[in-house]
Amino acid sequence: MEMERQNDLNLKATELRLGLPGSDEQPEKRNNKRASSEMDNSSDGEKGDQECAPPTKTQVVGWPPIRSYRKNVIHAKKTEADAAGMYVKVSMDGAPYLRKVDLKVYKSYPELLKALQNMFKCTIGVYSEREGYNGSEFAPTYEDKDGDWMLVGDVPWEMFSTSCKRLRIMKGSEAKGLGCL
Amino acid sequence: MMNYFPDEVLEHVFDFLESHRDRNAVSLVCQSWYRVERFSREKVFIGNCYAISPERVIARFPRVRSLTLKGKPHFADFNLVPSDWGGFVLPWIEAMARSGVNLEELRLKRMVVSDESLELLARSFPNLRSLVLVSCEGFTTDGLAAIASNCRFLTELDLQENEVEDRRGQWLSCFPDSCTSLVSLNFACLKGEVNLAALERLVARNHNLRSLRLNHAVPLDALQKILMQAPQLVDLGTGSYVHDPDSDTYNKLKSAVQKCTSIRSLSGFLDVAPRCLPAIYPICLNLTSLNLSYASLIHNSELIKLIHHCSQLQRLWILDCIGDKGLGVVASTCKELQELRVFPSDIHGVGSAAVTEEGLVAISAGCPKLNSILYFCQQMTNAALITVAKNCPNFIRFRLCTLNPTIPDPVTMQPLDEGFGAIVQSCKGLKRLSLSGLLTDQVFLYIGMYAEQLEMLSVAFAGDSDKGMLYVLNGCKKLKKLEIRDSPFGNVALLADVGKYETMRSLWMSSCEVTLGACKTLAKKMPRLNVEVINENDLIDASSDDRQKVEKMYLYRTLVGPREDAPEFVWTL
Numbered sequence: 001m002e003m004e005r006q007n008d009l010n011l012k013a014t015e016l017r018l019g020l021p022g023s024d025e026q027p028e029k030r031n032n033k034r035a036s037s038e039m040d041n042s043s044d045g046e047k048g049d050q051e052c053a054p055p056t057k058t059q060v061v062g063w064p065p066i067r068s069y070r071k072n073v074i075h076a077k078k079t080e081a082d083a084a085g086m087y088v089k090v091s092m093d094g095a096p097y098l099r100k101v102d103l104k105v106y107k108s109y110p111e112l113l114k115a116l117q118n119m120f121k122c123t124i125g126v127y128s129e130r131e132g133y134n135g136s137e138f139a140p141t142y143e144d145k146d147g148d149w150m151l152v153g154d155v156p157w158e159m160f161s162t163s164c165k166r167l168r169i170m171k172g173s174e175a176k177g178l179g180c181l
Numbered sequence: 182m183m184n185y186f187p188d189e190v191l192e193h194v195f196d197f198l199e200s201h202r203d204r205n206a207v208s209l210v211c212q213s214w215y216r217v218e219r220f221s222r223e224k225v226f227i228g229n230c231y232a233i234s235p236e237r238v239i240a241r242f243p244r245v246r247s248l249t250l251k252g253k254p255h256f257a258d259f260n261l262v263p264s265d266w267g268g269f270v271l272p273w274i275e276a277m278a279r280s281g282v283n284l285e286e287l288r289l290k291r292m293v294v295s296d297e298s299l300e301l302l303a304r305s306f307p308n309l310r311s312l313v314l315v316s317c318e319g320f321t322t323d324g325l326a327a328i329a330s331n332c333r334f335l336t337e338l339d340l341q342e343n344e345v346e347d348r349r350g351q352w353l354s355c356f357p358d359s360c361t362s363l364v365s366l367n368f369a370c371l372k373g374e375v376n377l378a379a380l381e382r383l384v385a386r387n388h389n390l391r392s393l394r395l396n397h398a399v400p401l402d403a404l405q406k407i408l409m410q411a412p413q414l415v416d417l418g419t420g421s422y423v424h425d426p427d428s429d430t431y432n433k434l435k436s437a438v439q440k441c442t443s444i445r446s447l448s449g450f451l452d453v454a455p456r457c458l459p460a461i462y463p464i465c466l467n468l469t470s471l472n473l474s475y476a477s478l479i480h481n482s483e484l485i486k487l488i489h490h491c492s493q494l495q496r497l498w499i500l501d502c503i504g505d506k507g508l509g510v511v512a513s514t515c516k517e518l519q520e521l522r523v524f525p526s527d528i529h530g531v532g533s534a535a536v537t538e539e540g541l542v543a544i545s546a547g548c549p550k551l552n553s554i555l556y557f558c559q560q561m562t563n564a565a566l567i568t569v570a571k572n573c574p575n576f577i578r579f580r581l582c583t584l585n586p587t588i589p590d591p592v593t594m595q596p597l598d599e600g601f602g603a604i605v606q607s608c609k610g611l612k613r614l615s616l617s618g619l620l621t622d623q624v625f626l627y628i629g630m631y632a633e634q635l636e637m638l639s640v641a642f643a644g645d646s647d648k649g650m651l652y653v654l655n656g657c658k659k660l661k662k663l664e665i666r667d668s669p670f671g672n673v674a675l676l677a678d679v680g681k682y683e684t685m686r687s688l689w690m691s692s693c694e695v696t697l698g699a700c701k702t703l704a705k706k707m708p709r710l711n712v713e714v715i716n717e718n719d720l721i722d723a724s725s726d727d728r729q730k731v732e733k734m735y736l737y738r739t740l741v742g743p744r745e746d747a748p749e750f751v752w753t754l
Contacts, residue, residue: 062259062666063641064525064557064582065615067316069342069370071528073451073475145456162480 086161092120092138092169103161109153116140120169127153142167191217201226223247228686230268230292231711234741235276246285247311248273252292254689254735255639256664258316261691261733263717265748271298272746278305286311293317299324303331310362311337321346322373329355336389337365347373354379363387367394369418369449374398385410394418397451402430408437416470417441419449426456435460448472448498455483465490469517472498474524485510495519495550500526501536501557508540512547520553525584535584538565545572553578561618562590566600570607579604580615586642589619596620602627605635615639625649629656637662650674654681664689672699679706687737695734698727703736704754711743712736712754721752 086103099119106112113124125136132151133139140152142164149168152160195218198204208218224247225238239245252268270292277284284306294317302309309332322345328338329352353368353375360383368375375398384390384407392415395404399420408414424431434457444464453476468491473479477500479487484499485507491497494515501523503511511518521544523536538561545551545568552575561583581601589596597618605611605628612634616624620643628635629652636659644650650670653663654677662685671694682688682703697714704712714721715733743753 060586062256062261063586064528064584065259065639065641066525066528066557067258067342068260069316069344070474070524074477074526074528077451077477159480 088142088164088166090116090119090167090169092122093171095120101167103164106161108157109160113140113152116167116169122169124169129154138169138171140167140169188213188217192221195221220244224286225249227251229737229739230270230273231741231744232686232737232739235273236280237741239276239280239282243280243282245277246283247288248277248284248286249288249290250292251290254664254687255291255662256666256689256691257291261666262735263715263748263750264318266715266751267744267746267748268292269298269746270294271301274298274301274305282306283308285309286313288313288315289317290315291317293319294324295319296321296324296327300327303327307332308334310334311339313337313339313341314343315341316343318344322348322350322352322371325368326350326352326355329353329360330357333357333359334362335360336362338363339365339367339392340370341367343370345371347371349373351376351379353383356383358386361386362389364389365392365416366390367392367418369394369396371396371398377403381406381410388413390414392416392446394448395420397421400424401434401457405430405434405437408434408441412437412440413443414441415443416446417444417448418472419447421452422450422457423452423454424457426454426459431457431460439463442467444468446470446472450476450479453478455479458483458487462487462490467493469493470496472496474498474500474522476500477502477526481507488514491515493517496521498522498524500524502526503536503540505536505540505543508536509543509547512543515548517550518544518548519550520578521548521551522555523557524555525557528584535559538562541565542568542572545569549573550575552576555580555582555615557582557584559584560588560591561597561600562592563595563597563600563603564590564592566597567603570600570603574607574609576604576608576611578613579608579611580613580639581617582615583617586617587619596623598623598627602631605631610634613637616643617641621645622649622652625652629653632657634659636660638664640665640668642667644668644670647671647674647677651677654678660684661686663687665691665693667692669694671695675699676703679703682707682710682736683738685738687735689733689735691733693730693734695731696727697721697725697729697731700731700734701727701754708742709738709740710736711739713747714752714754715750716752717750720750 087100088103089098090101091098101115103112106115109127117124122138123136124138124140125133127133141149142152142160143166144150144163145165152167191214195204195207198207201224204218204222208215219241221244222242223244225242225245226249227233227238228251230250230252250270250273253262253266256262257266268291270289278301285308287302287309294314299320312328328335363383375396377399380399381403384393390411391413393407393411394416395418397420401422401424404419438460441464445467447461447464447468447470450473455478458479465487471491471494473484481502481504484503488507488510492514495517497511497515497518497520499522503523525535536558538558541556541558542565551573554576558581561581598621601616601620601624605614611632614628614632614635614637616639622645625644628638635657638653638657638660647670650665651674653660654674670690675695676699700712700714704710713735714731715735716731718732719729747753
């Protein structure tokens with residue numbers, strides 16, 4: 001019985017896969033900074049997710065060892081936040097009226113941008129850290145918690161979705177200013 | 182020689198003994214010391230409520246004024262112990278009431294406390310000053326109302342992480358107007374509404390209040406009014422910390438906080454608007470203890486801004502969304518840090534928010550006084566643990582929890598044996614250790630060899646054979662509590678040294694290789710142990726096969742034999 005367990009563990013350890021054992025993260029992520037923009041990673045990540053799903057920690061009873069009280073508090077807050085939705089107004093330069101999107105529904109920038117492009121029948125183009133959305137017809141911007149207008153795509157998705165108060169799709173010509181600092 | 186001292190002198194000398202262990206030791210010296218000690222002991226600590234009966238405790242210590250009781254085994258915290266297992270406080274309260282004990286202080290951990298118990302407690306002990314309940318369950322706010330109404334000299338009501346049913350009564354309003362003795366009030370774990378006006382009046386008339394922890398139902402404007410009435414607070418737990426930072430209320434809060442120059446400990450922030458955090462910056466410099474482990478809505482960057490102000494911290498409880506970089510800031514700011522706990526913020530996901538070995542190494546390098554750590558992390562390496570061991574030889578408590586319980590060192594693909602080995606070798610005062618990650622028998626060899634002061638060890642998904650467990654049982658002379666789950670230890674290890682278990686408080690083994698037959702053998706050999714077999718799926722009875730593996734086994738030394746309140750699925754052999 002013990003021998004089997006050992007072999008089992010060894011097999012998993014030598015299995016050829018992209019990530020570290022026990023996760024499907026890219027090796028770069030261990031440095032705690034994004035090697036390339038999140039936009040690029042997430043489109044690759046989608047494929048990766050299908051190949052090696054993250055370990056299902058919830059299957060082990062009592063692991064990680066956290067008191068039920070603490071687990072319940074975290075869970076309650078999560079479900080509260082999930083239920084509430086995160087609707088933000090979206091305006092587009094030249095459009096007669098605003099729309100609203102629920103940021104909770106999207107897990108990444110590509111998903112959000114695809115939805116926005118569908119909603120407003122426009123092309124937003126591809127993000128790059130250096131150029132912003134230069135060359136595209138439109139550039140997505142957002143107002144953050146501090147009231148500043150930021151370019152969509154610079155920060156990790158989680159940070160964006162929790163700090164975004166509203167969205168504005170700017171005309172490419174206006175947005176050029178944001179791209180070159 | 183000592184027999185010629187009158188009892189009063191001995192008693193006076195014993196007064197200087199603070200710990201119950203010291204008192205236990207002196208009581209063993211001779212008959213007269215035993216006698217003097219037992220009549221003078223006022224604080225009694227019972228680490229396992231089933232090790233002794235209340236009647237015998239009262240008989241030996243008739244002057245007991247303060248009682249501490251612990252009930253369920255530690256793994257009950259993680260849902261490994263069925264909820265009806267036991268740990269009832271009622272028999273203790275009944276016995277003390279019957280015997281006319283002058284109880285002033287009751288502290289309970291992991292016990293089942295009914296409203297009936299609380300009502301009896303409140304009625305029977307007019308001098309009750311202090312009630313502390315930690316991780317208990319079984320009571321409602323009605324029970325709290327009984328305490329509030331009847332305990333005229335109450336100084337401390339401290340409820341930590343209990344499961345309390347809310348009855349929508351007005352328990353807080355039950356404190357009479359004559360109640361002015363409160364020093365400590367903690368109801369942070371209560372889920373329901375409280376009468377805010379009653380709370381404000383209560384705070385206003387209790388001028389000795391030093392510690393106040395509110396629940397999430399107390400909004401920020403109420404907090405502001407409370408702080409105006411209680412600038413003398415030393416320990417504050419906020420309720421809901423959400424408001425418009427541009428409002429008048431928020432400005433009033435800012436000035437109220439500035440007057441609270443005695444606050445040394447801060448917690449709460451269950452609901453938090455990060456833009457309101459700057460209000461607390463003025464008191465951060467004085468903080469020695471900060472608990473943000475429920476504040477999942479505070480972003481990494483705001484956390485770091487806050488930490489920058491907290492240079493005097495000795496204790497920090499935080500969520501892993503602080504990240505390795507954030508821990509680096511802690512390391513460079515909090516040079517007085519002694520205890521750090523990093524909790525997981527996302528138990529279900531892959532955890533991009535999680536911390537790694539980098540954060541732990543940074544802390545160990547920056548905080549020379551670190552002696553206690555609880556660290557939930559994505560991964561750990563042997564190299565990191567070896568560095569940590571070198572940087573921090575003073576660990577008393579070292580608890581590491583990798584989110585994947587059997588993850589190896591991701592750099593070398595090796596088990597974490599060497600890393601933990603370095604910890605036990607370097608930290609000669611280590612009393613408590615929790616292991617995780619891929620581990621073989623080797624780590625237990627190290628523990629047995631080096632962990633001479635170890636009192637409590639937690640093991641999960643570790644080891645290869647009985648040898649592992651044997652190394653620990655043979656080597657750790659001061660071991661008091663051993664808890665093991667999902668590890669390949671079996672009958673040979675269990676039965677090798679049965680006398681060892683009488684030197685320990687308890688042993689827990691679940692999802693291991695121990696069989697019913699071995700448990701029976703052990704129980705037969707050791708009448709002063711209760712060997713409990715807990716099988717929920719396959720009830721044990723006379724016809725059960727001895728070769729059957731037990732799901733869970735909990736054994737503990739006891740002077741009073743099998744308990745009578747065990748449920749059906751618990752079989753004391």
